[in-house]
Amino acid sequence: RSLLKRRDTKGLPLPPGPPPLPYVGNVIGVDTDHPWLAYSRWGAEYGNDDTGEIVYSRLFSQDIVILNSERVARDLLDRRSHNYSTRPPSLMRVLDFFGVEFSSIFLPYSDRWRLHRRIFHQAFRAEAAPSFRPIQMRNAHNMVLNLLHSSVDYGTHFHTFSTSVIMSIVYDYTTLPRDDPFIALVESSLEISVRELRAEVAAVVGEFPILEKLPPWFPGASFVRGAILQRSLVPKIVDIPFEHVKKNMASDAAGTAAPSMVSDALLRISEKAKDEQETALLEKAVKEASSSGYAAASETTTSTLYVFLLAMVLYPEVQARAQEEIDSIIGEDLKRLPDWDDRASMPYVAAVIRETLRWFPVVPLGIPHATVDDDVYEGYYIPKGATVMANTWSMARNPEKYPNPTRFMPERYMSKVASEESVAHGRDDISFAFGFGRRVCVGRYVADASLFAAVVNILAIFQVERAPGWTVGPDCEGVQWTGGVTTHPVFPCIISPRHAKERVEELIRAQS
Numbered sequence: 001r002s003l004l005k006r007r008d009t010k011g012l013p014l015p016p017g018p019p020p021l022p023y024v025g026n027v028i029g030v031d032t033d034h035p036w037l038a039y040s041r042w043g044a045e046y047g048n049d050d051t052g053e054i055v056y057s058r059l060f061s062q063d064i065v066i067l068n069s070e071r072v073a074r075d076l077l078d079r080r081s082h083n084y085s086t087r088p089p090s091l092m093r094v095l096d097f098f099g100v101e102f103s104s105i106f107l108p109y110s111d112r113w114r115l116h117r118r119i120f121h122q123a124f125r126a127e128a129a130p131s132f133r134p135i136q137m138r139n140a141h142n143m144v145l146n147l148l149h150s151s152v153d154y155g156t157h158f159h160t161f162s163t164s165v166i167m168s169i170v171y172d173y174t175t176l177p178r179d180d181p182f183i184a185l186v187e188s189s190l191e192i193s194v195r196e197l198r199a200e201v202a203a204v205v206g207e208f209p210i211l212e213k214l215p216p217w218f219p220g221a222s223f224v225r226g227a228i229l230q231r232s233l234v235p236k237i238v239d240i241p242f243e244h245v246k247k248n249m250a251s252d253a254a255g256t257a258a259p260s261m262v263s264d265a266l267l268r269i270s271e272k273a274k275d276e277q278e279t280a281l282l283e284k285a286v287k288e289a290s291s292s293g294y295a296a297a298s299e300t301t302t303s304t305l306y307v308f309l310l311a312m313v314l315y316p317e318v319q320a321r322a323q324e325e326i327d328s329i330i331g332e333d334l335k336r337l338p339d340w341d342d343r344a345s346m347p348y349v350a351a352v353i354r355e356t357l358r359w360f361p362v363v364p365l366g367i368p369h370a371t372v373d374d375d376v377y378e379g380y381y382i383p384k385g386a387t388v389m390a391n392t393w394s395m396a397r398n399p400e401k402y403p404n405p406t407r408f409m410p411e412r413y414m415s416k417v418a419s420e421e422s423v424a425h426g427r428d429d430i431s432f433a434f435g436f437g438r439r440v441c442v443g444r445y446v447a448d449a450s451l452f453a454a455v456v457n458i459l460a461i462f463q464v465e466r467a468p469g470w471t472v473g474p475d476c477e478g479v480q481w482t483g484g485v486t487t488h489p490v491f492p493c494i495i496s497p498r499h500a501k502e503r504v505e506e507l508i509r510a511q512s
């Protein structure tokens with residue numbers, strides 16, 4: 001059933017996939033908000049051996065290769081990373097249109113990308129990550145205070161937590177505990193990016209460039225309106241915090257200001273750059289890379305916390321067991337707040353975090369990779385310039401690796417060593433949630449620590465319950481998910497304190 005396109009494929013078949021419809025490629029039949037569902041289904045329908053590990057589809061003139069299994073993703077994206085580490089050129093066009101062509105996440109595999117990646121790596125590498133723990137715990141405590149104040153706005157509080165942590169790490173920029181205008185700006189910008197910066201959108205715009213020319217008032221021109229708004233937001237988001245760092249550095253003759261990714265990088269430049277031209281080039285890279293941090297860190301961390309909360313609503317027995325573990329360490333009557341040193345004694349909480357990342361990966365198709373050159377894999381022809389997507393949603397549903405994959409079962413990991421660093425390090429069971437090869441998430445160690453700080457404090461302080469009348473079952477059938485590069489569930493729930501509000505506030509105050 002594999003199909004041969006009418007062009008030179010060196011006599012080899014393309015990977016199996018749905019038959020192309022004339023001209024429109026395979027766009028019909030894809031739920032464009034949640035394409036991972038169709039891609040997984042195609043695997044089962046068209047795959048040679050029912051596994052559907054690799055699927056080919058043409059979206060207009062764009063070749064799309066979907067990797068539904070971790071085995072194939074490792075073979076191609078990890079082991080042949082020299083050929084699979086760039087991003088789809090078609091996506092660059094959309095980024096350009098939205099005024100964010102500098103985003104580290106989407107840069108083609110190039111010296112420019114290497115420079116951005118080095119800037120991130122210096123700050124976010126495994127050995128540096130523990131230095132941010134005080135920032136993460138402080139912001140988790142602030143999130144607890146916000147939840148005590150208005151628990152129905154939990155999504156906003158998750159967002160404030162995720163964005164404030166990244167702002168502190170990258171810029172040493174302290175946001176307001178609540179209703180920060182800068183965070184609101186970032187949120188509007190990210191909403192547009194998450195919706196539009198996708199391979200499927202790029203394929204459509206590549207085919208109909210007229211879309212970019214539509215007047216903003218034209219019915220259906222939301223793409224253009226999004227671009228106009230984004231182009232007005234981007235300069236503020238890029239410049240304001242960067243200038244904040246430069247000002248602080250200039251007025252900090254004694255060198256006592258807290259370090260940040262940007263100030264550290266700028267100091268290195270001042271020591272190493274050969275001339276003004278090199279200084280300007282490197283400074284520009286620091287400015288661009290730092291502003292890519294929000295997009296990478298904020299929506300992902302926030303969405304993961306939504307998934308965690310959903311699991312706590314649907315699996316009260318899991319919540320009870322995790323709370324029992326926490327209470328056994330900090331006291332049922334909240335003798336103190338949880339801290340980093342407790343982590344090693346909380347294997348079940350670690351397993352809850354790991355299972356959260358697996359149950360519903362929040363970047364279900366990762367960030368698309370692309371091939372630099374033609375390739376042949378297990379007899380299939382993979383064209384140069386193809387968009388290659390790692391379907392982590394499908395990988396998380398591999399019943400051989402994860403029996404009953406739709407169930408939230410932290411117990412899966414309890415027989416293995418759930419050590420402190422295991423979630424983020426190397427070949428962990430769920431490392432696929434952070435992507436592959438040379439483009440693997442550079443913030444994974446910091447993300448893991450942020451998740452611990454947030455999860456352990458929520459479980460210690462709050463009880464999460466099902467909203468009356470909300471009847472969704474343990475497999476989540478019928479839950480609404482947002483669409484885009486990242487996704488999270490939308491659901492009502494009740495979050496109430498397990499301890500006296502005054503006691504919690506007193507403990508938090510004592511720490512600040």
Ligand code: HEM
Nearest residue numbers: 105296297300301363366367434435436439441442443447
């Ligand atoms: C739970 C939280 C997070 C998840 C699930 C996540 C997931 C991912 C995924 C799937 C990718 C694409 C990898 C690929 O192309 O194969 C990625 C890339 C990236 N992530 Fe994360 N991420 C998270 C948090 C963070 C944080 C906190 C940062 C901090 C700055 C960060 C920075 C980045 C960057 C810069 C990239 C682009 C890497 C490149 O293209 O070279 N991420 N992330």
